[in-house]
Amino acid sequence: MRSTHSLLILALAGCSGQALAGGIQLYEAGQEGAGLANAGSAAQATDPSVMMNNPAGIAALKGTQVSLTGQALFGGIKFDRDGNNDFSGNEGGNPLPFLPGTSLFISHEVNDRASIGFGMYGNFGLSVKYDDDWAGRYFTQESTLIGISLQPTFAYKITDDLSMGIGPRLVYGYYYTKIAIDNNALLPGTPFQQDGNVQYKDTDTGTGINLGLRYQLDPRTTVGLAYTSKVKLEFKDSPSVHGIRNPLLNFAFSRANVDDLEIDMNIPQTATLSVAHQLNEQWTLLGSVDWQDWSDFADIGVSVDTAGGDVSRSVNRKYQDTWHLSLGAQNQLTPKLRWNMGVGYDSSAVKDKDRTVDNPMAEAWRLATGVSYKMTEDMDINLNYTLVWLGDMDVEQTKRNGQSLSGSYPDALLHIVGGGATWRF
Template identity: 75%
Template sequence: MTAGAGQTMAGGILLYEVGQEGAGLANAGSAALASDPSVLMSNPAGIAALPGTQISLNGQALFGDLGFQRDAGNDYSGNEGGNPLPILPGSSFFISHKVNDRASIGFGLYGNFGLSVDYDDDWAGRYFTQKSTLIGISMQPTFAYKINDDLSIGFGPRLVYGYYNTEMAVDNNALLPISPYSEDGQLRYKDTATGVGLNLGLRYQLDARTTVGLAYTSKVELDFKDSPDAKGIQNPLLNQALSGLDVDNLEIDMNIPQTLTLSVAHQLNERWTLLGSANWQDWSDFADIGVAVDSSLGTVSRSADRKYQDTWHLSFGAQNQLSPKLRWNMGVAYDSSAVKDKDRTVDNPMNETWRLATGLHYALDDTTDVNVSYTLVWLGDMDVEQSKRSGQTLSGEYPNSALHIIGAGMTWRF
């Protein structure tokens, strides 16, 4: 019996969408635009450009299609798991306040890290994973300062609260020459952890129409520590193997990756603004995670090498001021994959992604704005061939995989 636990980020990417107006731009211009307090998440220096006191409340829902299909190389019985992506709701809160002509302060509460997969309990890949959830919620006080009329700097210490839960089936017939047991056991690992990091940013006004932003977010270490909970283990040989393993208080260290973003925003004319971003994410630092237990060998590995690699992001977008009150946002983005095809796993079905995003921003009056957005995250076809030490292989494909993100928000100015 082998069991593994890992994180569940589809695409190997952080979520750029938390319901804010910029979600309709596919992250284009995220470190350069400063239209509401949510900019402190992308670039803390941005709140220096916001007048008065501003508050933003946002919400979003993520759902999608990630159906697995077995192929001729599959050795495991069971169904194909259904669509493992549940609807994942989220919300965010941002506030900024201009203290004086130079200094501004702000605060953000948001969740832009983590996804969840939930397969049928008796699916073919149940010995690899049945359910896995990883959620990170960030709290970020922020300070920004205008060095002069053109250059602003900002920083925001970030406290992240993480929740991790993973469940997988245990084959009760492992180590036996015949198969007397009809039901599987189950292994579960669940914990919460907190970590700290820092967001830094520069924002520079090149001229009256062009702004450049540079932002850095440090990695955040989440150290989960729990004793795995095993249930329904009927096989006495497995019970003996599990009891002999050093599995108490297993530590799983996960690093939210550090990132670097360069953005530009250029106002072409009174109606059109053109935007772009380039971004690097240090996913290779997330490579040794999870826990692998192989009771057939009587050993436990406190980490599982996921062979992650750094990712790159490039996005382009535009804003069209259709009327004094109504603005149309649009964007397209590409993210490279955090794993090679041969290293893809069913608890981490990652691939390169394309984003197509659009949204509308409407000014109800001089003090209140509303926005809505939609993003298609296309992962395409993803082959999986994942094997146990016994030689059994789970083989198949996730065809036409995609995520959908719908968001909306309001901003008040005082």
């Protein structure tokens, strides 16, 4: 029975790490601040979307306001094999398909001290899909991880200059992964040529909390401090096995009698310090420093329950905490038209030697711009664009039999286009 369990774990080991495929925290949710590369996100309060970054910000909003936003993410991330690669197959095409998203934010001024609000937004997740017969198919073929947050919010003006806010957060998580299984494994030279695959899909909900303070230093300068707690998601389902024609693999899966595969992950906790300073009637300068606890996200527990006993395996992808720094500016071109611009830098959550094809992360530079236009006294619209530059990302992953997938993602980048509208009542 021990050998049967070990064979099953080997077959699922690649699947267990796929939770990392969505390991990217997005600052862009279509809001006006997306055109600032996250600069001033916890300090600037121009619409209800500020609750996503700092719940205290809605205390600065008058009346009732509603923001509806949307964004689309797509990329140029293509894998190139090098001379050290041992696997057959193509290079996978562009694994990052078009990924749309939408968000809704509402704020209401209860009185001159208290405000309430609600947000529904997605700022965590990614989806990758390689060609089925690509060289790295035994590491991953497809993986999607999406987190949608629902956040009721309360903000209160402690003094005329200091506000606090709290936003309990309910996150709905969806996870899907697909990995190829080599039907020739353990039986080299046999006619089992076409791959099988293992698929896994589940949903879960987790809870966390957003906290924030916002302080008006003087009529032109605002400082914001915000914290978001980690959110734990526990995916638990039976893997679905397809196209396994190798009798030894079939025997292993049937003997193991898998009931559940548990994949636990934490959406990282974060801390953000932001400042916004109005130079004059035309220019406002903004900045942010942000910390994200990716080292906690890296520990993924996997357990397999079988009829003959329990087998557990812990996978640590050696992720590390990251830092974000961004600077931005707003130019009030006319009384109705505002131009936003920003540049941001994020350190890498993974060292070069630990990078994997299921989540090819690296340090990133953000170049963002956008415009906000006042259509009427009660309605604004905004459009924004962000270029995320990841550069060259080398990858080398090795199976237990010594075979290596080796190559790089040259000139990798992401495009994020978004926009939205805000109504005031």
